[in-house]
Amino acid sequence: MSDLKIGDLARATGTGVETVRWYEKVGLLARPPRTASNYRSYGHSDLMRLSFIRRARDLGFSIDQIRTMLDLSDDRSRDCATIDAIASENLTEIDRKIADLTALRGELANMVVSCRGGSVADCRILEALAPVQRSPA
Numbered sequence: 001m002s003d004l005k006i007g008d009l010a011r012a013t014g015t016g017v018e019t020v021r022w023y024e025k026v027g028l029l030a031r032p033p034r035t036a037s038n039y040r041s042y043g044h045s046d047l048m049r050l051s052f053i054r055r056a057r058d059l060g061f062s063i064d065q066i067r068t069m070l071d072l073s074d075d076r077s078r079d080c081a082t083i084d085a086i087a088s089e090n091l092t093e094i095d096r097k098i099a100d101l102t103a104l105r106g107e108l109a110n111m112v113v114s115c116r117g118g119s120v121a122d123c124r125i126l127e128a129l130a131p132v133q134r135s136p137a
Helices: 006-013 017-025 044-058 063-073 081-114 124-129
Strands: none
Touching: 006 017, 006 044, 017 044, 044 063, 063 081, 081 124
């Protein structure tokens, strides 16, 4: 698969065209050569690289983490300890987010359970979400 236009590349990876351009701008994707009619021309290696970037983003890796992993992947003989550390760091962050979301879910579930129905004026959910009124000092 070679000589892909940007739209073809975007569709093949489920990535927006503007996102592809942005990845080029920030250096995750090399700027491709242009055809005689000035279209960007991507090859199989661009497709594989963008697929990697897309999957890594879906898994929550940051742009800097992806850049580091891509730089390391260019030398296949290197030790993968850095990549392991990046993945472990990402896993820790995911665990933190899960804990935060679990606590948030519990809080919201308590609000829903406390709802007695009735009028909006007596809504326990709105009451729980309202800012705390402070006395003037």
